Amino acid sequence: MKRCLIVDDSSVIRKVAKRILAGPEMLVGEAATAHEAIEICRHEMPEIVVVDSLLPDMDSADLIRRLALIAPEARPHIVLCLCQFDVGRIMRAKRAGAKGYILKPFTRDQLLESFRDFDLAA
Template identity: 35%
Template sequence: MPTCLIVDDSATMRKIAYKFLSNLGFACSEAVDGAEALAKARLARPDLVLLDWEMPVLNGFATLQALRSEAWDHPPRVVMCTTLNDMDQIIAAMQAGADEYVMKPYDQDILAEKLRTVGLLT
């Protein structure tokens, strides 16, 4: 079963993402900010990190950069989640190593399509 680390400071968004990803066959864990996400990702080595952009402690972009600086045998796919529609920020995230992004609010079908794009669903 593929694994996912859901990173979002909103408990509601984590709950929604957890439901969608569980329905899609993922075993999920959660983190409330980027610092917690890095610690959990280093231990669990998830297949996917669903990463919110705007968070306290360590934001999504800084977390993405830290994840991509790690020496992974199999690096996780990273899908950035944002309410921002600033193309410059989205391009910066993709250049920093994000595999895909999804705009909030999203539904299960949109998330599934993004996961197909990154090769985690068929």
């Protein structure tokens, strides 16, 4: 079973993403802050992490870098989630280790498509 962590301060975004992704082949966890995400990943690193670009407690690129340091051998596929297209944020996230990005609000098809490149979608 694949694991995914949704890191977003919006409970609505977390709930929508969880409803889309959760199923018999994907276990989905939630974190409202970067620090909460780090704690979760220290215990068990998911295969996929969806990171909000504007977290209240840490820059998203810093979170992506920290996640890579937790378990370098089990580096997750990280997708940045943005409200609007921002080349600077996307490039900083990619340099930190993100594999791609998705814009909010997203549809079921858009979210699943962002994982198809990783061959991890449920």
